[in-house]
Amino acid sequence: MAGGVHVEAMSAATKIPVATLQALFLLIASVNDTNVVHRGGSDGSELAKNRAAFFLNAGGTAQPDWLDLAKIIHSEFIARNLSAGGSDDLLAGTLFVHDAMRLEVSPISAEKGNGATY
Numbered sequence: 001m002a003g004g005v006h007v008e009a010m011s012a013a014t015k016i017p018v019a020t021l022q023a024l025f026l027l028i029a030s031v032n033d034t035n036v037v038h039r040g041g042s043d044g045s046e047l048a049k050n051r052a053a054f055f056l057n058a059g060g061t062a063q064p065d066w067l068d069l070a071k072i073i074h075s076e077f078i079a080r081n082l083s084a085g086g087s088d089d090l091l092a093g094t095l096f097v098h099d100a101m102r103l104e105v106s107p108i109s110a111e112k113g114n115g116a117t118y
Contacts, residue, residue: 027087028052035085
């Protein structure tokens with residue numbers, strides 16, 4: 001379910017950076033990020049999940065003041081030394097797969113160089 005939501009968020013957004021932020025909050029709210037647990041224990045993990053869920057329930061990047069709310073949550077994470085590195089890594093992998101799905105690969109030939117076209 002979560003993977004489909006991330007792709008849907010990326011497809012629905014008008015700007016990829018906004019979609020990636022929405023996807024990041026979705027990941028933080030839904031996965032057990034071991035980097036957050038390492039830095040903040042179970043309390044830090046619960047806080048991160050709750051704040052991400054709050055952001056999403058408030059409308060996520062579709063609500064008018066989304067950037068202000070994202071900055072407030074970011075400041076809360078910094079104050080508690082929380083870093084969602086695991087969620088960041090999952091997002092990077094998601095973006096890689098998203099881009100790879102758009103890549104058309106043809107057999108390598110002298111005319112086409114490496115065979116990849118966009």
